[in-house]
Amino acid sequence: MVLTVEAQHGQLIHAATQAALERGARVGGRLTDARALDPALEAVAADIAGDSAWLRALARWAGRWSPLVEVDGTDGLRLDVAGVAHLFGGEERLLADLAARVAALGFSSRAAIAPTAGAAWALARFGRGALVVGERQVAAALAPLPVAALRLDARATHTLVRLGLKQVGDLAGVPRKGLARRFREADHPLDALDRALGRKAEPLTAAPEDPPPRALLPMKEPVVHPEAGTQALTLLVPRLVAELERRKLGVRELLLLGYRVDGSVAEARAATSIPTREPGHLARLLADKAAALDPEFGFDAFALQAAWWERLDAAQEALVGEPSGEAELARLVDRLSVKLGPDKVRRPAPRESHLPERANGWVAAVASQGSRPSTTAFGLRSGRADNSPVVGDGRPNRLLDRPEAIAVIYATPEGLPRRFVWRRRVHDIARAQGPERIAPEWWRERSTARLRDYYKVEDTDGCRFWIFRQGLVGDGRGGAPDWFVHGLFG
Amino acid sequence: MSVASRVEGGLSLVPGGEPARVENGGDPVRTGDKPGGDERAAALPFPDAPTLSELFAASPRDAGWAGFLALQLAAGPLLWVQERMAILEGGRVHPAGLGHHAAGLIHVEARDARAALWAMEEGLRCQALSAVVGELWGDPAALDFTATRRLAVAAERHGVAAFLIRLGGHANLSGARQRWRIASAPSAVHPLDGKAPGTPRWDAELFRARGRAPGRWVAGDDGQAHLLPVVAEPPGGALGKGDRRFG
Numbered sequence: 001m002v003l004t005v006e007a008q009h010g011q012l013i014h015a016a017t018q019a020a021l022e023r024g025a026r027v028g029g030r031l032t033d034a035r036a037l038d039p040a041l042e043a044v045a046a047d048i049a050g051d052s053a054w055l056r057a058l059a060r061w062a063g064r065w066s067p068l069v070e071v072d073g074t075d076g077l078r079l080d081v082a083g084v085a086h087l088f089g090g091e092e093r094l095l096a097d098l099a100a101r102v103a104a105l106g107f108s109s110r111a112a113i114a115p116t117a118g119a120a121w122a123l124a125r126f127g128r129g130a131l132v133v134g135e136r137q138v139a140a141a142l143a144p145l146p147v148a149a150l151r152l153d154a155r156a157t158h159t160l161v162r163l164g165l166k167q168v169g170d171l172a173g174v175p176r177k178g179l180a181r182r183f184r185e186a187d188h189p190l191d192a193l194d195r196a197l198g199r200k201a202e203p204l205t206a207a208p209e210d211p212p213p214r215a216l217l218p219m220k221e222p223v224v225h226p227e228a229g230t231q232a233l234t235l236l237v238p239r240l241v242a243e244l245e246r247r248k249l250g251v252r253e254l255l256l257l258g259y260r261v262d263g264s265v266a267e268a269r270a271a272t273s274i275p276t277r278e279p280g281h282l283a284r285l286l287a288d289k290a291a292a293l294d295p296e297f298g299f300d301a302f303a304l305q306a307a308w309w310e311r312l313d314a315a316q317e318a319l320v321g322e323p324s325g326e327a328e329l330a331r332l333v334d335r336l337s338v339k340l341g342p343d344k345v346r347r348p349a350p351r352e353s354h355l356p357e358r359a360n361g362w363v364a365a366v367a368s369q370g371s372r373p374s375t376t377a378f379g380l381r382s383g384r385a386d387n388s389p390v391v392g393d394g395r396p397n398r399l400l401d402r403p404e405a406i407a408v409i410y411a412t413p414e415g416l417p418r419r420f421v422w423r424r425r426v427h428d429i430a431r432a433q434g435p436e437r438i439a440p441e442w443w444r445e446r447s448t449a450r451l452r453d454y455y456k457v458e459d460t461d462g463c464r465f466w467i468f469r470q471g472l473v474g475d476g477r478g479g480a481p482d483w484f485v486h487g488l489f490g
Numbered sequence: 491m492s493v494a495s496r497v498e499g500g501l502s503l504v505p506g507g508e509p510a511r512v513e514n515g516g517d518p519v520r521t522g523d524k525p526g527g528d529e530r531a532a533a534l535p536f537p538d539a540p541t542l543s544e545l546f547a548a549s550p551r552d553a554g555w556a557g558f559l560a561l562q563l564a565a566g567p568l569l570w571v572q573e574r575m576a577i578l579e580g581g582r583v584h585p586a587g588l589g590h591h592a593a594g595l596i597h598v599e600a601r602d603a604r605a606a607l608w609a610m611e612e613g614l615r616c617q618a619l620s621a622v623v624g625e626l627w628g629d630p631a632a633l634d635f636t637a638t639r640r641l642a643v644a645a646e647r648h649g650v651a652a653f654l655i656r657l658g659g660h661a662n663l664s665g666a667r668q669r670w671r672i673a674s675a676p677s678a679v680h681p682l683d684g685k686a687p688g689t690p691r692w693d694a695e696l697f698r699a700r701g702r703a704p705g706r707w708v709a710g711d712d713g714q715a716h717l718l719p720v721v722a723e724p725p726g727g728a729l730g731k732g733d734r735r736f737g
Binding site for chain 2 (some may be wrong): 181325326329339340342344346347348356400401431433461487
């Protein structure tokens, strides 16, 4: 008998009984090939999800032997038995106990104890002979095993076999550099061997179960009422907040899911800029989007779930009722971002650059966590005191998204501009200051990028502009220089 | 622009507005932390309490109002809402040119006037903000008397100053408490470089205000920290010794 899974070109054998293996079935092979060898072969579809659920249940049950149990791949469990073996009368007895109890559940199993997780994995799957190996014998025990025992992916294993390195022992004398060219760093065979031999750390990472905070609202019968989303939200928010309070968590991203009767799921999403569990705020963030959820054939359940959450201890915002400024600002940013889109609500994030449009960075306010930009870009402000007036500073307070080309009359080659035409209107320049030369960032731009000479000019009406000439006459990077207007002074 | 007189170290007004006022012996008074503090109110008739002011730019390509506005803004977090068309026509807010206001700036790019007005009203409900600035292009249908009145009421109720900037718009019916028309005026003489633009000057016309007489001034920044006396200075005149050094 074999278990099969659906693959691209027909059914593949997922697992086989001993009898089937003896009659020519091969795990990973095609069912048709096996049927050709043995027409009487019985095939049943494998239940992958069921297997994995069973394995997880088994992992909890295996907590009887060790506090640290980890599901290992799709077909294994890892137990950290350091310091617990004596409770069962030694490592051999522990292994025997484990085999007996698992067999009593109706499973066939293979288990091995080794000083490292990698070695135990290899011995349990490929080992013959002793299944309890001490630190001294690990290398000797691993040497006769096939290279597949190193837990590399199929391609790396295949490459090793093609290189003639068929057993783990063959790797012992191979220089590290020689292999480095043929393998990605992640699956370097010598690293895998080092992990198996305990020369490199490979800790067990049995993360404690940490499901996302979630509140579920099943419906007795499908609802198609357009108000359903809003009503479900008002019922779900207090439940979610109660769970968040119990676990001392705050939401950064919130997800309202509406499960439709036909199996599809409608979702509404909202992000917050600081972790929060304030019911009024959470309800307000999702209110509009919840009302817009389309029931189609009807919702039979709603779930409110945190997609991103952070630790949030109980905090008192202020002595009296008024909320603190930081939290209030964060709430404002959340409301704006939900309605207008997170990329439309931004804070300045200056970058280290001399080019104005590059130095003028923005970052989504939701993502910036309310942090203030700590440093301004260099060269942008003179060394005046912070409380000095803002106006008349070296940089304009309006910047065009793209510099706009203008026609300029100026004293060639590098004189002050006299008159320019911008958006079909002539501006006679009364006063001009400059140039401020900004060289291209040669480490980033192409070699043909031209320098910019910025001028602060004022026309006869008093309007002040920030214009620049791109390039010089005869700099070998193009023809006559172009002029652009880049900013407006207030 | 005609200029009446120049008062040494103090302030003076151009004709067509209120009579000239001179501060106590030309000695500048420090402002408080609040916007529209006592001394400013004496200089230009800015509102005493946070409310809605409407600023009309003389033309979209004249950003003079931005400098005039910067002097009214108090320190603290600032919500700046720009309609998409306003960004295209008048440029985007440039934090490097805003000085210390850039630190707490939250910039909103609104799809249309309706979204911009909504964002402004949301911002006005947040008392942690020091001011809300909204820039609208033209005369959008969403900006009627009711909308401006809502903004004015929200600003006064929550104590957050609101500034509605109108680029290329007409002065229709509005609930704003003060309505200004701001144009750039030829700047002061640069103390070091006769060819260079000096400290900015603005031609500010207050054409509607509640409880105050309208007027027209040439306003400027005298270079002292947070002071805004009203000046009138002949363009291209002699180098004034009270003028701020550029830089």
